[in-house]
Amino acid sequence: MTAPSDWQRDLIREVGAAEAGGERPRPATPPAPARTPAPARTPGPAQPAAAPVPARSPDPAQPAPRSPAPPRTPDPAATPGRDLAPRSSGEVQRPASAPEAAPVADPRLLLALGSPRHGDPLARRAGAGLRRLAAPAAKEAGDAARLAEAVQQPVTTGRVLAVTSLRGGAGKSTVAALLTRTYAHYRHDPVLGLEADAALGTLPLRLGARTVRWTVGDLADVLTPETRLTDVTGYLVQLEEGGWLLPASRGQVGNPLAGRTYYTVALALRRHFGVTVVDCDSLPGQVARTALGTAHARVLVAPATAEGVHGTRQVLDWLLGLLPAARENTVVVLNATSPDATLDPATARAHLGEPGVPVVLLPYDRHLGQGGPVHTDHLGEAARGTALRLAAEALGRAVRTR
Template sequence: MTAPSDWQRDLMREVGAAEAGEERPRPATPPAPARTPDPARPAAAPAPARTPDPAAPTRPRTPAPAPGRDLAPRTPGEVQRPASAPEAAPVADPRLLLALGSPRHGDPLARRAGAGLRRLAAPAAKEAGDAARLAEAVQQPVTTGRVLAVTSLRGGAGKSTVAALLTRTYAHYRHDPVLGLEADAALGTLPLRLGARTVRWTVGDLADVLTPETRLTDVTGYLVRLEEGGWLLPASRGQVGNPLAGRTYYSVALALRRHFGVTVVDCDSLPGQVARTALGTAHARVLVAPATAEGVHGTRQVLDWLLGLLPAARENTVVVLNATSPDATLDPATARAHLGEPGVPVVLLPYDRHLGQGGPVHTDHLGEAARGTALRLAAEALGRAVRTR
C-alpha cells in the first residue's frame, strides 16, 4: 500500500524538475577581445564589478497546488456556503400547537398570590441573598467556551426539558452568546421546547461549512435566534433524520464553542454514539433521571458505568431527578441518596404544571420552585465546567 504522503513527494519532485528545466544555467558569454586604447581619447573609469549580496532576500516561488485542490485563494474566515439553502420546515404541525392552548403557569393562582403577599409583607432576605449568589455564579466569566452535555438513559426522562431550562437560564443571566445545540436527530424536541417555529440548517449541514476561522457574524446566519435570548442549532428539520455521527457532532461543537460562552447540548439517549462522544468531550455532564423506581435504578447503573470509565467525571457530573408527574409516589429523599452515593450532586426538579404541559418553555410561566431549581442547576453545572481543564 502506498503511503499517504507519496503523492506529495512525487508532486514536489515534478515541480522541482520543472523549475530546473525552466531555469537551466545559461552558458557563460565569452569575453570580448581587448581593445587597443586610443591615446587621443581619455580612458573611461572601469565600472565596478557587481557582486551578489548574500543578505538580499530571495524571492519565494509559489509551489504548484496539490491535485484536486481549489486554485482560487480563500479569504481567512470565509464561509463556504452550499450551492443552495435548504427549505425552512415547521418544528411541529401548527394544528398541534393550537390544540395545546395557552401556556399554563407552573403554580396555581392561589399559590402565586400567596407568594406575592409574603414577599410584600416580609421580604425574604435569605432567599434573595441565595438567588443573588446563584445568579453571580451563572454570570461568572469563562476563558473559553464551556460545553454542557445533557443526556439520559431513555427517552421521556425530560432531558430536552432540562436542556431548554439551562439554555433559557444562561441566556437570561449571561451577557455573552449562549447556544442550544440539539444532537438527537431521531426524536429530538429541543426546538419545540425553545419556542422555534421553523428550522432550516442542521448540525449535519454545518459540518461541511464551518472552519476554525469562521466568524461569529457568519455563524449566526445558520442559527435560529430565540425570542427569549440565545441561539439554537437543531439536528433535523422537524422530521426523523439520519443518525448523527459522533465525528460530525464533535467537529461542529468544536468549531462553535469558541463563539459562545456556554453551549448546552441536548444529546440522544445512552448508550447512543453521540451521547458517548458528548459525555467524553464536554466540560460538564448532566444526567437526567425520571423520578420513578426504574428510572433511578437505571440511571444509577449508567452513573456507575460512566465513573468506571472516566473516574474524573465525578468532579463535573450533575444528576437531575425530574418529577414528571404530580402523582409520583417515590420518596425523593431516598432517590436522591441512592443517586448521590457515588459522590455526585443530585438536584431535584419538582413537578411544574407549565413544564408538564409540554410545548415551549416560558421562563415567566415557571413556578417559583422550578425557576429556583433551574438557577441552582445552572450554577452547579457551570461551576463544575469552569473547573474542568
C-alpha cells in the same frame, strides 16, 4: 458584575467591526428597502453611492447587549458578496443553495396545546406575592443573588454542557431548554442550544422555534475553527427570550447523527459562545458517548420513578468506571414528571448521590408538564429556583474542568 474576559472582548470587537463593515448577519430590525454599501466598497457607475451609516463603536469593557428583536430566519445563501469566499480566509464556504425552512411541529398540534399554563396555580402565586410584601425573604434573595453571580461568572474559553439520559421521556430536552433559557437570561455573552438527537429531538419545540432550516449535519462541511461569529449566526435560529439554537433535523426523523459530525461542529462553534448546552440522544448512543467524553460538564437526567432511578444509577456507575474524573463535573437531575409520583425523593437522591455526585431535584411544574415551549415567566417559583441552582452547579463544575 465581573468584566468579560479577553476572548469575550475580542468577540465584541469582532461583531462591532462587522457591523461597521455592513456585514451584520441578523439585523435587529427589518432591512430598509435600499441597502447601504459598506464604506470599503466602491459603487459602480450605474449605482449611486448612498451615504454611509455611522458605525456603532462598542465599548469592550461592557458586555454585549441582547437584542430584543423577534426571531428571524436568515437565508445565508442569499447573502451577497460573501458566498464565494475561500475557506482559507476564515469565512464560511456556503452551499450552492439554502435548504427549505420546515415547521418544527404541525401548527394544528400547537393550537391543540392551548395557552401556556403557569407552573403554580393562581392561589399559590397570590400567596407567594403576599408573603413577599409582608416579610421580604432576605436570605432567599441573598441565595438567589449568589446563584445569579455564579451563572454570570466569566469563562476563559467557551464551556460545553452535555445533557443526556438513559431513555427517552426522562426530560432531558426539558432540562436542556431550562439551562439554555437560564444562561441566556443571566449571561451577556452568546449562549447556544445545540440539539444532537436527529431522531426524536424536541429541543427546538421546547425553545419556541417555529421553523428550522440549517442543521448540525449541514454545518459539518462548511465550518472551520477560524469561522467568525458573524458568519455562524446566519445559520442559527435566534430565540425570542435570548440565545441561539442549532437543530439536528428539520422537523422529521432523519439520518442518525455521527459522533464525528457532532464533534466537528461543536468544536468549531464553542469558541463563539460562552456556554453551549447540548441536548444529546439517549445513552448508550454514539453521539451521547462522544458528547459526554468531550464536554466540560455532564448532566444526567433521571425520571423520578423506581426504574428510572435504578437505571440512571447503573449508567452513573458505568460512566465513573470509564472516566473516574467525571465525578468532579457530573450533575444528576431527579426530574418529577408527574404530580402523582409516589417515590420518596429523599431516598432517591441518596441512592443517586452515593457515588459522590450532586443530585438536584426538579419538582413537578404544570408549565413544564404541558409539553410545549418553555417560557421562563410561566415557570413556578420552585422550578425557576431549581433551574438557577442547576445552572450554577453545572457551570461551576464546567469552569473547573481544563
